[in-house]
Amino acid sequence: MLRQALRPVCARATPVLAPAARIWGPSGSVALRKGEQARKYSSETESRSRNIRKGQADSISAVIHHDHREIERYYEKIINSRDHAVQRKYQNAFVWELTRHSIAEEIVVYPSIETGLNRGHEMAEKDRAEHQLTKEQLYKLQNLHPGDAAFLPTLEHLMKDLKMHIKEEEEHDLVKLEEAILPMRSQHLAQQFEMTKSFTPTRSHPSAPNKPPFETAVGLMTAPLDKIRDLFRDWPDEAGAKPPAGGAGR
Numbered sequence: 001m002l003r004q005a006l007r008p009v010c011a012r013a014t015p016v017l018a019p020a021a022r023i024w025g026p027s028g029s030v031a032l033r034k035g036e037q038a039r040k041y042s043s044e045t046e047s048r049s050r051n052i053r054k055g056q057a058d059s060i061s062a063v064i065h066h067d068h069r070e071i072e073r074y075y076e077k078i079i080n081s082r083d084h085a086v087q088r089k090y091q092n093a094f095v096w097e098l099t100r101h102s103i104a105e106e107i108v109v110y111p112s113i114e115t116g117l118n119r120g121h122e123m124a125e126k127d128r129a130e131h132q133l134t135k136e137q138l139y140k141l142q143n144l145h146p147g148d149a150a151f152l153p154t155l156e157h158l159m160k161d162l163k164m165h166i167k168e169e170e171e172h173d174l175v176k177l178e179e180a181i182l183p184m185r186s187q188h189l190a191q192q193f194e195m196t197k198s199f200t201p202t203r204s205h206p207s208a209p210n211k212p213p214f215e216t217a218v219g220l221m222t223a224p225l226d227k228i229r230d231l232f233r234d235w236p237d238e239a240g241a242k243p244p245a246g247g248a249g250r
Protein backbone atom coordinates (compact mmCIF):
# COMPACT_ATOMS: atom_id res chain seq x y z
CA MET A 1 0.00 0.00 0.00
CA LEU A 2 2.80 2.41 1.03
CA ARG A 3 4.71 1.41 -2.04
CA GLN A 4 1.68 2.22 -4.21
CA ALA A 5 1.27 5.60 -2.55
CA LEU A 6 4.93 6.54 -2.94
CA ARG A 7 5.35 5.43 -6.50
CA PRO A 8 3.98 8.51 -8.32
CA VAL A 9 6.04 10.85 -6.14
CA CYS A 10 9.32 8.98 -5.98
CA ALA A 11 9.53 6.90 -9.11
CA ARG A 12 10.94 9.19 -11.72
CA ALA A 13 12.11 6.20 -13.71
CA THR A 14 11.20 6.13 -17.33
CA PRO A 15 10.96 2.64 -18.72
CA VAL A 16 14.26 1.63 -20.23
CA LEU A 17 13.52 0.15 -23.60
CA ALA A 18 15.66 -1.07 -26.40
CA PRO A 19 16.94 1.86 -28.50
CA ALA A 20 14.68 0.94 -31.40
CA ALA A 21 11.57 0.90 -29.19
CA ARG A 22 12.48 4.12 -27.39
CA ILE A 23 12.14 6.34 -30.43
CA TRP A 24 8.54 5.44 -31.21
CA GLY A 25 5.65 7.42 -29.84
CA PRO A 26 2.72 5.59 -28.23
CA SER A 27 0.91 5.25 -31.53
CA GLY A 28 4.04 3.98 -33.28
CA SER A 29 2.91 5.97 -36.30
CA VAL A 30 5.80 8.40 -36.73
CA ALA A 31 8.90 6.97 -38.30
CA LEU A 32 12.05 8.96 -37.60
CA ARG A 33 14.85 8.86 -40.11
CA LYS A 34 18.02 6.96 -39.19
CA GLY A 35 20.12 10.05 -38.38
CA GLU A 36 17.36 11.48 -36.20
CA GLN A 37 17.03 8.17 -34.39
CA ALA A 38 20.75 8.05 -33.64
CA ARG A 39 20.77 11.69 -32.43
CA LYS A 40 17.74 11.10 -30.22
CA TYR A 41 19.20 7.93 -28.70
CA SER A 42 22.54 9.61 -28.11
CA SER A 43 20.95 12.65 -26.47
CA GLU A 44 18.79 10.41 -24.23
CA THR A 45 21.85 8.38 -23.26
CA GLU A 46 23.85 11.55 -22.57
CA SER A 47 21.05 13.02 -20.49
CA ARG A 48 20.73 9.81 -18.45
CA SER A 49 24.53 9.74 -18.03
CA ARG A 50 24.45 13.35 -16.81
CA ASN A 51 21.74 12.51 -14.28
CA ILE A 52 23.65 9.46 -13.12
CA ARG A 53 26.87 11.50 -12.74
CA LYS A 54 24.93 14.11 -10.73
CA GLY A 55 23.64 11.38 -8.40
CA GLN A 56 20.10 11.70 -9.77
CA ALA A 57 19.82 8.12 -10.96
CA ASP A 58 16.21 7.03 -11.40
CA SER A 59 16.37 3.47 -10.13
CA ILE A 60 18.82 0.62 -9.82
CA SER A 61 17.32 -0.98 -12.94
CA ALA A 62 17.78 2.22 -14.94
CA VAL A 63 21.48 2.53 -14.15
CA ILE A 64 22.14 -1.13 -14.83
CA HIS A 65 20.23 -1.07 -18.12
CA HIS A 66 22.21 2.03 -19.08
CA ASP A 67 25.51 0.24 -18.41
CA HIS A 68 24.41 -2.80 -20.39
CA ARG A 69 23.67 -0.61 -23.43
CA GLU A 70 27.10 1.04 -23.10
CA ILE A 71 28.87 -2.34 -22.90
CA GLU A 72 26.96 -3.52 -26.00
CA ARG A 73 27.83 -0.28 -27.80
CA TYR A 74 31.57 -0.71 -27.16
CA TYR A 75 31.31 -4.30 -28.39
CA GLU A 76 29.61 -3.08 -31.60
CA LYS A 77 32.34 -0.48 -32.09
CA ILE A 78 35.00 -3.21 -31.90
CA ILE A 79 33.36 -5.69 -34.24
CA ASN A 80 32.33 -3.06 -36.78
CA SER A 81 35.84 -1.65 -37.18
CA ARG A 82 38.76 -3.11 -39.09
CA ASP A 83 41.17 -0.51 -37.68
CA HIS A 84 43.21 -2.10 -34.89
CA ALA A 85 43.87 1.27 -33.23
CA VAL A 86 40.13 1.97 -32.97
CA GLN A 87 39.45 -1.57 -31.79
CA ARG A 88 42.15 -1.18 -29.14
CA LYS A 89 40.57 1.98 -27.75
CA TYR A 90 37.12 0.38 -27.51
CA GLN A 91 38.64 -2.82 -26.14
CA ASN A 92 39.99 -0.75 -23.22
CA ALA A 93 36.61 0.99 -22.80
CA PHE A 94 34.81 -2.38 -22.91
CA VAL A 95 37.11 -3.94 -20.28
CA TRP A 96 36.83 -0.88 -18.04
CA GLU A 97 33.04 -0.62 -18.24
CA LEU A 98 32.36 -4.34 -17.81
CA THR A 99 34.83 -4.67 -14.91
CA ARG A 100 33.42 -1.83 -12.83
CA HIS A 101 29.84 -2.75 -13.69
CA SER A 102 30.32 -6.37 -12.56
CA ILE A 103 32.03 -5.42 -9.31
CA ALA A 104 29.41 -2.80 -8.46
CA GLU A 105 26.69 -5.40 -9.03
CA GLU A 106 28.48 -7.84 -6.73
CA ILE A 107 28.94 -5.23 -3.99
CA VAL A 108 25.62 -3.39 -4.20
CA VAL A 109 23.00 -5.44 -6.08
CA TYR A 110 23.58 -9.10 -5.30
CA PRO A 111 23.54 -8.63 -1.50
CA SER A 112 20.14 -6.89 -1.89
CA ILE A 113 18.85 -9.77 -4.01
CA GLU A 114 20.25 -12.25 -1.53
CA THR A 115 18.63 -10.74 1.54
CA GLY A 116 15.44 -9.31 0.03
CA LEU A 117 14.06 -11.95 -2.31
CA ASN A 118 12.62 -15.43 -2.02
CA ARG A 119 15.32 -17.79 -3.24
CA GLY A 120 17.54 -14.70 -3.42
CA HIS A 121 20.62 -16.58 -2.25
CA GLU A 122 20.25 -19.04 -5.13
CA MET A 123 19.78 -16.19 -7.63
CA ALA A 124 22.79 -14.24 -6.33
CA GLU A 125 25.04 -17.31 -6.36
CA LYS A 126 24.04 -18.07 -9.96
CA ASP A 127 24.79 -14.46 -10.94
CA ARG A 128 28.17 -14.59 -9.18
CA ALA A 129 29.08 -17.84 -10.97
CA GLU A 130 28.21 -16.26 -14.34
CA HIS A 131 30.25 -13.17 -13.46
CA GLN A 132 33.22 -15.39 -12.61
CA LEU A 133 33.14 -16.90 -16.10
CA THR A 134 32.86 -13.43 -17.64
CA LYS A 135 35.82 -12.16 -15.58
CA GLU A 136 37.97 -15.06 -16.74
CA GLN A 137 37.06 -14.42 -20.39
CA LEU A 138 37.61 -10.70 -19.88
CA TYR A 139 41.04 -11.35 -18.36
CA LYS A 140 41.94 -13.31 -21.48
CA LEU A 141 40.55 -10.58 -23.74
CA GLN A 142 42.37 -7.72 -21.99
CA ASN A 143 45.70 -9.46 -22.62
CA LEU A 144 45.08 -9.87 -26.35
CA HIS A 145 45.72 -7.35 -29.10
CA PRO A 146 43.13 -6.71 -31.85
CA GLY A 147 45.66 -8.11 -34.35
CA ASP A 148 45.79 -11.48 -32.55
CA ALA A 149 43.93 -14.36 -34.17
CA ALA A 150 42.20 -15.14 -30.86
CA PHE A 151 40.97 -11.58 -30.28
CA LEU A 152 37.58 -11.60 -32.02
CA PRO A 153 36.70 -15.24 -31.17
CA THR A 154 37.44 -14.49 -27.48
CA LEU A 155 35.29 -11.38 -27.59
CA GLU A 156 32.43 -13.20 -29.37
CA HIS A 157 32.54 -16.06 -26.86
CA LEU A 158 32.47 -13.62 -23.93
CA MET A 159 29.62 -11.63 -25.47
CA LYS A 160 27.50 -14.72 -26.20
CA ASP A 161 27.52 -15.68 -22.50
CA LEU A 162 27.21 -12.08 -21.35
CA LYS A 163 24.11 -11.43 -23.48
CA MET A 164 22.33 -14.34 -21.79
CA HIS A 165 23.36 -13.04 -18.36
CA ILE A 166 22.16 -9.51 -19.25
CA LYS A 167 18.81 -10.87 -20.48
CA GLU A 168 18.25 -12.83 -17.25
CA GLU A 169 19.18 -9.81 -15.14
CA GLU A 170 16.95 -7.41 -17.04
CA GLU A 171 13.97 -9.71 -17.48
CA HIS A 172 14.04 -11.55 -14.17
CA ASP A 173 16.42 -10.55 -11.37
CA LEU A 174 15.99 -6.77 -11.57
CA VAL A 175 12.23 -7.07 -12.11
CA LYS A 176 11.93 -9.14 -8.92
CA LEU A 177 14.19 -6.75 -7.02
CA GLU A 178 12.21 -3.64 -8.07
CA GLU A 179 8.97 -5.40 -7.08
CA ALA A 180 10.38 -6.11 -3.63
CA ILE A 181 11.76 -2.67 -2.74
CA LEU A 182 10.38 0.86 -2.52
CA PRO A 183 11.29 3.33 -5.27
CA MET A 184 13.32 5.38 -2.76
CA ARG A 185 15.38 2.32 -1.87
CA SER A 186 15.91 1.63 -5.57
CA GLN A 187 17.14 5.19 -6.11
CA HIS A 188 19.48 4.86 -3.12
CA LEU A 189 20.90 1.60 -4.52
CA ALA A 190 21.44 3.35 -7.85
CA GLN A 191 23.47 6.07 -6.14
CA GLN A 192 25.52 3.49 -4.22
CA PHE A 193 26.07 1.59 -7.46
CA GLU A 194 27.43 4.66 -9.24
CA MET A 195 29.63 5.58 -6.29
CA THR A 196 31.04 2.06 -6.09
CA LYS A 197 31.94 2.10 -9.77
CA SER A 198 34.27 5.04 -9.13
CA PHE A 199 36.62 3.11 -6.79
CA THR A 200 36.68 -0.34 -8.41
CA PRO A 201 39.68 -1.65 -10.36
CA THR A 202 39.51 -0.90 -14.06
CA ARG A 203 40.86 -4.26 -15.28
CA SER A 204 39.64 -7.81 -14.71
CA HIS A 205 41.13 -9.68 -11.71
CA PRO A 206 39.36 -13.06 -11.79
CA SER A 207 41.13 -14.42 -8.70
CA ALA A 208 39.83 -11.58 -6.49
CA PRO A 209 36.91 -12.38 -4.13
CA ASN A 210 33.42 -11.73 -5.51
CA LYS A 211 31.54 -10.99 -2.27
CA PRO A 212 31.67 -8.11 0.21
CA PRO A 213 33.44 -7.34 2.49
CA PHE A 214 36.53 -8.92 0.91
CA GLU A 215 35.75 -7.78 -2.61
CA THR A 216 35.58 -4.18 -1.40
CA ALA A 217 38.96 -4.39 0.34
CA VAL A 218 40.69 -6.11 -2.57
CA GLY A 219 39.11 -3.62 -4.98
CA LEU A 220 40.59 -0.75 -3.05
CA MET A 221 44.02 -2.40 -3.12
CA THR A 222 44.15 -3.22 -6.82
CA ALA A 223 42.41 -0.11 -8.15
CA PRO A 224 45.34 2.36 -7.76
CA LEU A 225 47.70 0.18 -9.81
CA ASP A 226 45.11 -0.26 -12.58
CA LYS A 227 44.52 3.49 -12.57
CA ILE A 228 48.21 4.34 -12.96
CA ARG A 229 48.41 1.96 -15.93
CA ASP A 230 45.28 3.57 -17.41
CA LEU A 231 47.38 6.69 -18.03
CA PHE A 232 49.31 4.82 -20.70
CA ARG A 233 46.38 3.10 -22.41
CA ASP A 234 44.56 4.35 -25.50
CA TRP A 235 40.95 5.47 -24.99
CA PRO A 236 38.12 6.48 -27.33
CA ASP A 237 37.87 10.21 -27.89
CA GLU A 238 34.33 10.52 -26.53
CA ALA A 239 32.80 11.65 -23.25
CA GLY A 240 32.30 8.93 -20.66
CA ALA A 241 34.22 6.22 -22.52
CA LYS A 242 37.33 6.26 -20.32
CA PRO A 243 38.16 6.39 -16.61
CA PRO A 244 39.03 9.77 -15.04
CA ALA A 245 42.65 8.54 -14.74
CA GLY A 246 42.74 7.54 -18.42
CA GLY A 247 45.16 9.43 -20.64
CA ALA A 248 43.94 11.67 -23.45
CA GLY A 249 42.04 9.97 -26.29
CA ARG A 250 44.59 9.42 -29.04
Ligand SMILES: [Fe+2]
Nearest residue numbers: 064105166169
Ligand atom coordinates in the same frame (compact mmCIF):
# COMPACT_ATOMS: atom_id res chain seq x y z
FE1 LIG B 1 24.78 -6.49 -15.32
